[in-house]
Amino acid sequence: MDTPAVDTTAHARETPEASQPYLELGLAEDEYARIREILGRRPTDAELAMYSVMWSEHCSYKSSKRHLAYFGKTTTDEMRAKMLAGIGENAGVVDVGDGWAVTFKVESHNHPSYVEPYQGAATGVGGIVRDILAMGARPLAVADPLRFGPADAPDTRRVLPGVVAGIAGYGNCLGLPNVGGEVVFDESYAGNPLVNALCVGAMRKEDLHLAHASGTGNKIILFGARTGLDGIGGVSVLASDTFSGDETTGGRKKLPSVQVGDPFTEKVLIECCLELFGKRLVVGIQDLGGAGLSCATSELAAAGDGGMRVELDRVPLRAKGMTPAEILSSESQERMCAVVRPSDVDDFMKVCAKWDVIATEIGEVTDGDHLVITWHGETVVDVPPRTVAHQGPVYDRPYARPVTQDAVQADTPDSLPRPSTPDELRDTLLRLVSSPNLASKEWVTQQYDRYVRGNTVLAQPSDSGVIRIDESTGRGVAVSTDCNSRYVFLDPYRGTQLALAEAYRNVATSGAMPLAVTNCLNFGSPKDPGVMWQFERAVHGLADGCAQLGIPVTGGNVSFYNQTGDTAILPTPVVGVLGVIDDVRRSIPTGIGAEAGETLLLLGETRAEFGGSAWAQVVHSHLGGLPPEVDLERERLLAEILVAGSRDGMISAAHDVSEGGLAQTLVEMALIGQCGARILLDPDADPFVQLFSESAGRVVVAVPRSEELRFTEMCTARGLPWRKAGVVDPESGSLEIQGVADFDLGELRQAWEGALPALFEA
């Protein structure tokens, strides 16, 4: 037998001074010393592999943990009441009523997607879907917040089509509708695109599964794809440091650190898991993602009440001669690990056989307190599992407000030349509408299946995706993700609250009541005190904002080291908000013209706010000053009015006002509804400010004329400022902004829809 010689715990004891490649595996000197201290000896190769991946930034949150604790401190009992599972589980779970529980989470797959856009993005979708599945939920929908370099940069033409095709190739084949997300271009992402993936799933409350290995004698079953050499060191090398160019490793050639996905296997795995859950054959379950078996075994064991023994040589492999360390750190996709009662093993195996899923008993829960892994009878790992999974290093990284921040904020857009004549305003509007960040993203989203499973009520370009979860009652959820990283750069605290406010507002604009928050915090290197300051401010902004709005953060993800050389990306804390709607038939679409005779109302107040605006970017390539003010009490009032309006059938269309201002909102409402309108500006206010300011807390609603008085009286009574913005005119075929210009809808459509195909169509 040609089993490679392996480093056993006995051998480790005998050879304390053997040199080990801990630095190459991403461990620092003191971290290695701590492992030796925990074990009372040097780690074996396999143990070193486990600790190095589990103590990586990606898995251990070692630079962020200290700050993330603030989310716990700011979550009140009232906020916690609706949470069935929170931070620390695979994904947060909230009670949405009628016995339904909904789970959702966003994760980053930034670095793999830069190296290999198609597979990087594809496996990002696969990973987040398994996280949702591991909670016991049926995955319902996905959405992808994406950030790229300038739309016309040569490398964006490599990365974007690959990322989009990867998301489409995996998600479509998996049979999950893609209902939202973002596509944003900025030069700071040129060498570091962001590929975040969100998944939402639902289950009956009693079906919630948590990842833990309890019950001595219960069996550990690995099922799904075979384990190969792909993705080894993905989390410790790729996702936890800046790119350093040459990644040569000694010895045998390894496959690239980016994993390769097989959506067909995942689809079958989903159906197999759901059948296993339905038959109550699973005690605990964990998906295998970053850090593979190292993560699954140590986390399951750490969360249980005993120890665990695993026979690693039983793991089905797809490469010859893999070492225990490689098997433990492989990130091969489409694998799950379940804890099963011995009496259920036969039935478990039958379900797997039905779905042609390979399932192998690899170990059992023991009454000890150690995770012991053997290789052909010899012990290669013998560790306290919590030291691997939960007791990694915690860093108190220095953070400091950058000295340049004052200059950035002092460089306001106030002195930039503004359009004033009707012709100038007209040109500005067309220029903004056709700019890559504001143009229609249909070139991207039409590559995604938004219909599969037949429960998609609203999808992009709506403010949020709305999914029906119960066909008999019409109960559904809405989800939206947002982040304007230009705002966050100017003021990380306020900018993050603006991201929260927009995602919250988007959910309400679709008629749903916001309920819970998730996040994906994409930042530069934590070793840069300026970046850590951005991070600390962003976390505080988000946590304080959530406390003010009364909705909890149920989970999240941190992605550091998003930078090229010394230049970090714009800080990008993507915020996802989930809302619930009693009956999806009352959800509010974006397009106008659904009902005869609608009045357009602008809710909220408009101030001259152009710091970080789309206008400053597109027209002046300017980024300075302060972002718009944020008033979360106002956002909450606005949401309550929108939800009440939708419940009482008073609103026939709505769209939030954000990047590009009122002009962009109106253009989209007209084009999506394929319907014209006449807009009345306030004659006493500057038309440029009215059209292009990005003041937060605003939504344009279309109300049937018969409901206009009732609706505006409700706004007035509750203290929400509003003004009549115009009337919908199905006959006109144009968007007429009185006193400024009359835009033919065909002209607007060409500007809005033509931009991305012109850039990316070969």
Added chain:
Amino acid sequence: MTARIGVITFPGTLDDVDAARAVRYSGAEPVDLWHADADLKGVDAVIVPGGFSYGDYLRCGAIARFAPVMTPVLEAAGKGMPVLGICNGFQILCEAGLLPGALVRNDKLHFVCRDQWLRVENNTTAWTTRYDAGAEILIPLKSGEGGYMADQPTLDTLEGEGRVVVRYVGGNPNGSRNDIAGICSPNGRVVGLMPHPEHAIDALTGPSDDGLGMFYSALDALTAAIAS
């Protein structure tokens, strides 16, 4: 007793729940059929739904046609049972030889998901009698390999015999020859199309309810058969 319409699930099938829902909306009873069972459970008609059967490995539909369930489907189709293949189901029916031609990669090489206008060219098949001839209907199209290809004599035959059932209007989305979106067998009992009528059964979740007509049509055909 209402008609029973089978919906096949292969590993990788995605739109089976949607097809079953459409059957239910039409008033018929959906019956789950499993790829590994050579058993049609006595159904009156069969739908081969969309998805990526067997991951579309090798070639779309190329593996699914060998599934045990396909043997009785071919037999029943030979005896005139109504069969509808949607998207991947259409590809499978072509691979199985129930329908001529093949589906190839879209001409722009991207997956396309969009609301697509179709013209009903033949309203005499088992699945289209509820439509007026020439009616235009709005149905989602979502596929990466939806380009219909056949050699010229086959196309001539299909056109000559009126076997093009639905045709794309308002622009060809995928490079299909003659703008063909769907075709039928010589007796009009087997229909295959790339767009998804089961996703257009309710304006809440689809662009229209124009797709319901296909399921009502089948129900009419089956009810008439039972009555006679």
